[in-house]
Amino acid sequence: MSGSQPTERTVVAKLRGQPTSDGAGVKLNRVIGTNALPDLDPFLMLDEFGSDDPDAYIAGFPDHPHRGFETVTYMLDGRMRHADNKGNVGLLGPGSVQWMTAGRGIVHSEMPEQEEGLMRGFQLWINLPASEKMCPPAYQDLPADAMPVVETATGASVKVIAGTYAGTRGPVDAKATQPLYLDIVFAEGGRAALPVPSEHNAFVYVYEGAVAVGGEAVAKGTLAVLRPGDRVTLAAEAPARAILVAGKPLREPVAKYGPFVMNTPEEIHQAVADFRAGKF
Numbered sequence: 001m002s003g004s005q006p007t008e009r010t011v012v013a014k015l016r017g018q019p020t021s022d023g024a025g026v027k028l029n030r031v032i033g034t035n036a037l038p039d040l041d042p043f044l045m046l047d048e049f050g051s052d053d054p055d056a057y058i059a060g061f062p063d064h065p066h067r068g069f070e071t072v073t074y075m076l077d078g079r080m081r082h083a084d085n086k087g088n089v090g091l092l093g094p095g096s097v098q099w100m101t102a103g104r105g106i107v108h109s110e111m112p113e114q115e116e117g118l119m120r121g122f123q124l125w126i127n128l129p130a131s132e133k134m135c136p137p138a139y140q141d142l143p144a145d146a147m148p149v150v151e152t153a154t155g156a157s158v159k160v161i162a163g164t165y166a167g168t169r170g171p172v173d174a175k176a177t178q179p180l181y182l183d184i185v186f187a188e189g190g191r192a193a194l195p196v197p198s199e200h201n202a203f204v205y206v207y208e209g210a211v212a213v214g215g216e217a218v219a220k221g222t223l224a225v226l227r228p229g230d231r232v233t234l235a236a237e238a239p240a241r242a243i244l245v246a247g248k249p250l251r252e253p254v255a256k257y258g259p260f261v262m263n264t265p266e267e268i269h270q271a272v273a274d275f276r277a278g279k280f
């Protein structure tokens with residue numbers, strides 16, 4: 001913030017996801033939350049789901065609990081219905097986002113609202129600090145048109161889901177982690193120079209085509225973890241799409257057990273006991 005030239009972020013590591021299944025058997029590609037990358041503080045998990053085979057998604061994610069963090073679902077294609085035990089219901093359609101703060105406990109389901117066709121999107125888990133893990137649950141349903149899209153003069157369009165790009169703010173705020181979540185669509189030869197807060201951890205995930213990230217080629221289905229800096233420059237020779245996600249690290253101990261993410265094993269035992277006792 002000295003007013004000098006921005007420091008370019010470059011790629012420190014490239015990782016492929018790990019095919020897995022979750023919920024009642026939904027096939028997905030786990031990109032964060034694997035043995036190779038257990039987390040990227042404050043991000044606990046990134047799953048990409050994408051299939052036009054109904055057998056890969058039809059069983060959905062029936063009722064399951066969460067405590068201690070936030071889940072962000074970004075639908076690219078297809079429809080999914082959300083319902084939770086706090087009375088929230090929502091239909092996620094193409095381009096929409098569901099931002100759920102599990103806080104002290106919620107039980108929800110995410111079920112496909114289609115029997116055929118393409119279902120594609122991301123689910124990201126963002127940790128909460130110790131001081132907010134037991135906050136009341138919250139839920140925001142954001143239709144596609146709630147997210148502003150900024151057209152650059154250089155052949156890229158930037159959808160702002162969280163954080164700020166070129167003075168345009170996304171609709172979601174998370175106080176502790178101040179996330180930046182951008183979806184960038186590149187035309188042939190498109191490029192974008194994207195500011196990223198210097199104290200944030202950041203990654204780019206390429207999900208269509210190929211993108212040069214800080215000058216390094218990153219193929220479809222690859223996560224690029226970024227070095228510190230306050231800007232990243234992305235460029236694509238052919239049409240491509242990628243998400244850029246960044247967040248302020250919490251630097252707290254992480255105790256993780258399935259859908260519960262707390263700071264200590266004792267808090268995990270308490271979460272399991274509270275869930276079994278019907279306290280969610």
Ligand code: CO
Pocket residue numbers: 061064066071108
């Ligand atoms: Co869930």
